[in-house]
Amino acid sequence: MTDENTPEGGGETRRDFIHIAAASMAAIGGAAVIWPFIDQMNPAADTLALGTTDIALGELEEGQEVTIMFRSMPHFVRLRSASEVEDAANVQVSSLPDRLARNRNLDDNAPATDDNRSALTAEIADGVEISDDLRRSLLVTSASCTHLGCVPTEGAGEFGAWFCPCHGSHYDTSGRIRRGPAPENLPIPPMTFISATTLRLG
């Protein structure tokens, strides 16, 4: 035993080790206690339970739009007129601010063509017959502006579809951002035709 290993000798001692170990345990313990107090603010189990919402298509007329709630977020359901579909289909994807379809029914990197945005991408339950025209003219998107979450106004803006009053974002008849501060196209939820007149979200 040399003097170095005593506190007076200035070397490392068992007491230093105990101090460091105790302080570390206290820090880990503290962090472990903080976590529940942070995590309690995250969505609770009942909030997380994913719901589905059924939309009765029979009540929609051509050119008509309804706003519905799906998983506590507003969504647009729009039965577009032929000219609206055509306008949207004629746009070059390369000219769009956001070139991704943002469609939960497709791959993450699918391009933002109008076909990739419409209900053509919805799943069809076994045995359900539904026309391509109806599927193409139907558009279901989130109604939360991808800028800061306002609900854009229908039938307004430069592209005749939606205009967000909050900070001036213009969306086209495919729900794609065309001008303004919003960075992304309006996202499209998972969809399934469960009958010829019912679309299920979720």
Add this chain to the structure above:
Amino acid sequence: MSGPSTYEPKTGFTRWLDSRLPIVRLGWDSFVDYPTPRNLNYWYTFGGILTVCLMIQIITGIVLAMHYVPHIDYAFASVQRIDRDVNFGWLIRSIHAVGASMFFLAVYMHIFRGMYYGSYKAPREILWILGVVIYLLMMAAAFLGYVLPWGQMSFWGAMVITNLFGALPLIGEPVTQWLWGGFSVGNETLNRFFSLHYLIPFLIAGVVGLHIWALHVPGNNNPTGISVKTKADTLPFHPYYTVKDGFAIVVFLIIFAGFVFYAPEVLGHADNYIEADPLVTPAMIVPEWYLLPFYAILRAVPDKLGGVILMFAAIGVLFILPWLDTSKVRSMRYRPMARWFFGFFVVACLGLGWAGAELPDTMVPGLGALGVDFLLFGRVLTVYYFAYFLVILPLLGFVEKPSPRPASIEESVLNGDKPAKAGAAPAAQPAE
């Protein structure tokens, strides 16, 4: 607190108390015999006014909480009930709502005062930073409180502000969901906002305590910016400043009461009397007037993340102001160039507020012919706002020639605030 305590307990009880809890001594040294520069003007009364504002908000708030129901199905109705049915509910709610605006009015005066007289400079940097912390907490409290009545502006204001955090890369979505407690602004959100709105004013009260502690170490700055040198430069706080502050508080309360009784709604938005509807955003959403300048800065940037960063930077830059201003002279009274730039800065802040209240593509009245819309207007003013802190103040310290300063506070008072005759003033001392 400069100097030894002058408190002398006179009765048996106060002597007994003083040797156990010297609380009377603390009050005496802080608010009675506290040596205060003898030249403080009315711009220096806003600190006392702010203290009154905080007390008013806390008292009226606690009373409102006795009748308010923090649930999305009942919140709006419970607020209507306070206005219509609760005894004097209309009065108490009006005081609380108008009070928030008056609080911000006072804090802006208080901050501009500090910026003009260089009160943020050594040795008051911590005092200044604590002030900015109070200001941040005030903004948080006001935002959370505005959500509680659950009207259309409440809901959509909450939506837009919480979504700001969604601009953060990677953690954006988890953070917003954590703030909401769900996938959107909802009941969980309203509940926690109520809890936090109740908490924050007490945090503010705590920081105000630190703020005043930090004030009483170096003592007040004053309109000349010159440090106190002798006792002749000061007056005891009581009765000189208790009376001056008291008079200002009374005038302030008269204006306050004018709003409460004759125009309780002029500072609000009619849309907030429509119950929150998550399916419809009002045609025009704007924040309360006191947040408008920051809203204009947010919109000045075409990029979502960039706008959010710049908006927070507009407040963040206040924290480092003490180190951005390189001038050795505190008060702009003796800074012939800085006072002009400061004047423009105040105008720019007002202009940003105006830009924030208008739609970005509306033309600015009078400037429409030049093609200046509120977006461009806001952008130009945003550039000036940041240039003031990041370019002008750092450079001015090197290029500006300060005008002569009086030798002491006492002398400035005796000479009717005119600077000393040439030659009489000592060379600029560090941070005077």
